[in-house]
Amino acid sequence: MKLAEASWQTQRGMAELLRALSANDGETRYVGGCVRDTLLGLPVSDIDLATRLQPENVMSRLKKAGIKAVPTGIDHGTVTAMLPEGHVEITTLRRDVSTDGRRATIAYTDDWKEDAARRDFTINALSADPQSLEVHDYFGGEEDLEARRVRFIGDPLIRIAEDHLRILRFFRFHARFGAGEMDRASLEACTARANDLMALSRERIADEMLRLLQLPDPAPTVSLMIGCDIFRPVLPEIQNAEALAALVKAEEQAGIAGDPLRRLAALLPADAELAASVATRLRLSNKAVKRIASAAARSAADPDDPEVLAYMIGAEEAVDRLLLGGSAEAAASLSGWNRPRLSVGGGDLIAMGLTPGSIVARTLQAAEREWIARGFPADEEEQRAIARAHVDQVLRDSQ
Structure with a gap:
């Protein structure tokens, strides 16, 4: 050839x-x-x-x-x-x-x-x-x-003994290049030696995991890995791939590229503290830990309006939560979204008559909530009118 x-x-x-x-x-x-x-x-x-x-x-x-x-x-x-x-x-x-x-x-x-x-x-x-x-x-x-068969050279057990990371590489290469059933001898060797992953640095495990999750549709392979207890020695929190499969589908529907951090969050329980613990254990960056924890903090209490959610937690994290919740259309609507700005500040409220102190922050927060509820009007006069109304109410209440 x-x-x-x-x-x-x-x-x-x-x-x-x-x-x-x-x-x-x-x-x-x-x-x-x-x-x-x-x-x-x-x-x-x-x-x-x-x-x-x-x-x-x-x-x-x-x-x-x-x-x-x-x-x-x-x-x-x-x-x-x-x-x-x-x-x-x-x-x-x-x-x-x-x-x-x-x-x-x-x-x-x-x-x-x-x-x-x-x-x-x-x-x-x-x-x-x-x-x-x-x-x-x-x-x-x-x-x-x-x-389209991924197969170890020679004895799979010897290849794995040489480098334990090859267990995870086997599944990643199958997800990328493989078709049909996995090579039986290779799969059996990876299953038998899964505990060897404990000897690897968490950085190497994280790198290989994120490479797998970056692929177009890693869910079937991840599901098989779960069934073979591949994750149990190092990532026992990963119990099923149903949420990952749903996420991959939502990403496709929204026309949004698959993201390995978002997909890792899909494999973890919707528990922000636990998700942050796993991300920290994998030695991910502080930014990645924060993002995975935010994705895990999704709940029914999140605002229905995607722009409001994006304003509260950031566009990237909002897209994560929306896709993980199956809201593909809402996630897609944030494409090209820029965070609106409230031009009124604490100094403006003081100039309107408030006394410096904690009341200024509370009043500004109330004005911001109304501005958000009105759909983020960009007109500065309208913003000032909202703020003026809240200041007047505080002044009346204080008399």
Whole structure:
């Protein structure tokens, strides 16, 4: 099989890069996702090269060719070439010397098959010659691509023992590329070793989860993961995927892009404190924790008017709550919404006759509530009239 010609192969600087790395002599190949996605007819976002050349040699050759090189992971054999249209990662062929489920000790090799054997899935172990575009497949990846089957290379238990994150990656890759039933041996191995996820940092788990939830429709895969108790060791709060499935449908109806944080909130109980605890445990940013907690705080007491809700809690969080509540049309109505501004402030109320103190804040809040109830009139004279009426009422009550 040959790789189809694609624009990423002819981007500016690629020919010079391949020449510097002796691709003509078989020293360097395209590898991984760029090969897989091109074979599937999908857009390519990341370009990776594998090479027999040692990292220091790669750095030296790129410098000589006038190509900026960054030693992004040189201790593990990776150098990044900065081309005009994007970066390309170049990794020296490797084999694992030892692994502990989180990181590996590697040694360099010049054996393409040995390097391919350390990868996770057959569809990720494909490589292609940049000159002939001939695809090299050592483990049946082409057949698995055709069948839309995600399958570990060799013994799934060994692959998982090398890197426990591959459990979550298996489900994410199935959600993205798979069709039909999952590979039985791979699924059974992930189910049997789910407890291994406890050894991973919560940051790695969160990153993989959000990547899964970013996909067009992760609900069927997440439902299967729940049925296999994959989440139980690290995210026991995730009990079912019904709310996620409903959310995906609502997002589609509203024409709003799926959002991984919103979808994570859908998997958690509608309990703001609990949701914030889970988000914090996953080491998400303070902003993400706040957003997930807000989504979990949705209730029947939320205003019916989407603009009022957006004014109270912010447009992004309002859209989250509306979609999670199944109000696709209301969520869509907030597209392009800008928060209105009440131009009257505390100083204006004092100028109208109020005495400085807590009464000013209370009166301003009452005026704001009426302004909201009237539909946020933008006319400043109308806003001042609302404020004037509330000030007059306070002054009358104080006599």
